[in-house]
Amino acid sequence: MLLQMKNLVKIVFSQYYNVMNTNILYTYLERLSELLRVEARKKGAEQGLQPIQVEILHYLSQCNRFSDTPMAVTEYLRQTKGTVSQTLKVLEKKGFLHKRPDPNDKRSVHLKLTTAGQKFVSEAVPFSVFQSVCADLSSAQKQNLEQGLHFLLFELLKANQAQTFGVCKSCRYNQKLPNSTFFCQLVGEELSPQETQLICREHVPV
Amino acid sequence: MLLQMKNLVKIVFSQYYNVMNTNILYTYLERLSELLRVEARKKGAEQGLQPIQVEILHYLSQCNRFSDTPMAVTEYLRQTKGTVSQTLKVLEKKGFLHKRPDPNDKRSVHLKLTTAGQKFVSEAVPFSVFQSVCADLSSAQKQNLEQGLHFLLFELLKANQAQTFGVCKSCRYNQKLPNSTFFCQLVGEELSPQETQLICREHVPV
DNA sequence: AAAATTAGTATTGAGTCGAAACTATATTTA
DNA sequence: TAAATATAGTTTCGACTCAATACTAATTTT
Numbered sequence: 114m115l116l117q118m119k120n121l122v123k124i125v126f127s128q129y130y131n132v133m134n135t136n137i138l139y140t141y142l143e144r145l146s147e148l149l150r151v152e153a154r155k156k157g158a159e160q161g162l163q164p165i166q167v168e169i170l171h172y173l174s175q176c177n178r179f180s181d182t183p184m185a186v187t188e189y190l191r192q193t194k195g196t197v198s199q200t201l202k203v204l205e206k207k208g209f210l211h212k213r214p215d216p217n218d219k220r221s222v223h224l225k226l227t228t229a230g231q232k233f234v235s236e237a238v239p240f241s242v243f244q245s246v247c248a249d250l251s252s253a254q255k256q257n258l259e260q261g262l263h264f265l266l267f268e269l270l271k272a273n274q275a276q277t278f279g280v281c282k283s284c285r286y287n288q289k290l291p292n293s294t295f296f297c298q299l300v301g302e303e304l305s306p307q308e309t310q311l312i313c314r315e316h317v318p319v
Numbered sequence: 320m321l322l323q324m325k326n327l328v329k330i331v332f333s334q335y336y337n338v339m340n341t342n343i344l345y346t347y348l349e350r351l352s353e354l355l356r357v358e359a360r361k362k363g364a365e366q367g368l369q370p371i372q373v374e375i376l377h378y379l380s381q382c383n384r385f386s387d388t389p390m391a392v393t394e395y396l397r398q399t400k401g402t403v404s405q406t407l408k409v410l411e412k413k414g415f416l417h418k419r420p421d422p423n424d425k426r427s428v429h430l431k432l433t434t435a436g437q438k439f440v441s442e443a444v445p446f447s448v449f450q451s452v453c454a455d456l457s458s459a460q461k462q463n464l465e466q467g468l469h470f471l472l473f474e475l476l477k478a479n480q481a482q483t484f485g486v487c488k489s490c491r492y493n494q495k496l497p498n499s500t501f502f503c504q505l506v507g508e509e510l511s512p513q514e515t516q517l518i519c520r521e522h523v524p525v
Numbered sequence: 526a527a528a529a530t531t532a533g534t535a536t537t538g539a540g541t542c543g544a545a546a547c548t549a550t551a552t553t554t555a
Numbered sequence: 556t557a558a559a560t561a562t563a564g565t566t567t568c569g570a571c572t573c574a575a576t577a578c579t580a581a582t583t584t585t
Contacts, residue, residue, distance in 0.1 A: 136453055138461065139445035140381070141468040143374060144484075146352035148475055151397045154542085163542095163571060168349060175346075184532060191357045196573050198534055203571080220532040220581045239345035246474040247344055250467070255344065258467035261460055262347040268452040269354055278350075364574085369540060390563060402542050404565055409540075426550045426563040 149243075156237045165190070166204055167238065169197075173210065173226050174234040177281065177311035179300060181224045182215075185314040189278050209233065267318065279316040281309040286317065355449075362443045371396070372410055373444065375403075379416065379432050380440040383487065383517035385506060387430045388421075391520040395484050415439065473524065485522040487515040492523065 153164040162170075172189055173181060187197045201224065204210050209230035215221035226234070250258070270277055281287045286299040287309060295304040299315055359370040368376075378395055379387060393403045407430065410416050415436035421427035432440070456464070476483055487493045492505040493515060501510040505521055 136445050138453055138465060141472055145472050146355055147396055149352055190353055193574055239342050242478045247342055254467055257463040259344060261464035266347055266351050272448045399543055
């Protein structure tokens with residue numbers, strides 16, 4: 114590398130300079146994004162999984178029972194339903210999830226992780242390097258980052274008129290009942306405390 | 320949507336609960352990353368460009384004259400040189416860049432954006448929605464975010480033994496000369512002030 | 526009862542991506 | 556200085572993503 118640079122010393126050729134007017138935040142996010150993607154690819158490759166497949170498994174491990182359908186995955190990942198349908202087919206064939214027909218709507222199916230799917234997510238997401246780097250953040254730094262990213266994410270989603278896919282705990286429709294359970298005013302059903310920590314496609318921020 | 324949820328009220332079926340042990344920071348980054356990618360895809364689609372092609376053009380608009388080769392792009396995006404070679408071929412065919420042989424090393428080529436390439440980057444990166452959302456951040460928030468992301472990015476790169484690809488201004492080898500120019504102690508060449516704001520593949524943080 | 530909407534699948538073509546094999550040039554070493 | 560090694564880049568292959576389009580079947584609206 115050094116040697117190669119010694120040669121570069123001799124090089125002289127014209128060079129236009131681009132003004133650096135681009136947002137540094139964008140550059141950081143773009144790089145981090147690419148890095149995460151490459152990391153997810155590496156992790157997934159051990160099981161023959163693509164990055165998008167890893168993301169789908171991760172989503173399915175976090176979503177509630179109203180949000181585990183192909184359409185919900187489609188909205189979450191902001192892709193077309195055809196694309197998602199194909200990828201789900203691959204994941205099913207590989208044994209990471211299976212489909213259960215909805216008992217009430219015959220058009221609809223529910224996606225459930227198999228044991229292999231759950232195992233993969235719990236072991237591989239988020240990958241260990243990321244976790245150890247996060248551990249080095251001070252709690253103030255961590256909170257600042259979380260707040261900032263939350264703001265960016267939700268504002269971008271708002272601008273795209275997309276669902277926020279937050280957890281019930283932070284949803285307008287979620288109501289605390291006296292007996293330490295919760296109630297969703299949209300679906301009109303009771304939710305256990307654990308359930309309020311899962312992602313919902315109908316989430317509306319308070 | 321509402322109507323559909325009314326039906327869900329009737330649904331009763333077993334549900335296992337996954338413990339939410341995953342890092343919220345990771346989930347935010349993963350989603351932001353996917354959102355940025357989708358957005359880049361949309362922007363690029365108008366010109367027939369894929370997300371990765373947009374990223375390559377963006378990189379080439381920011382890198383210095385020692386870092387505009389296929390190998391540098393490969394390292395920056397952390398992919399294989401074969402993949403990058405293919406993508407560059409497409410970008411060249413589409414008229415967004417052209418290749419210039421290196422006068423000193425006959426193996427090497429330099430990638431230069433065409434006018435169309437420069438025009439695309441300056442208009443499309445970062446996309447306008449992102450810019451307007453960033454404008455709503457307080458300067459303190461912005462600084463916190465920048466610091467936090469910078470930390471995550473550089474620590475992850477360090478963990479992967481990857482080059483940091485920072486700008487000369489923040490490089491160990493960069494030396495300020497009295498006459499408001501700079502000097503790179505690695506390549507042994509003078510750098511103009513503008514040049515010190517460009518990305519270098521040999522960057523080593525101070 | 527007819528029309529419109531919704532959930533999901535299948536097909537097609539351009540492109541990504543890693544792996545592997547390859548060419549040509551440059552550097553190291555013996 | 557000749558041989559071995561390293562480096563920059565290209566090509567080919569096969570599995571996969573992805574948007575677009577067309578499609579089926581079920582459900583809701585009119």
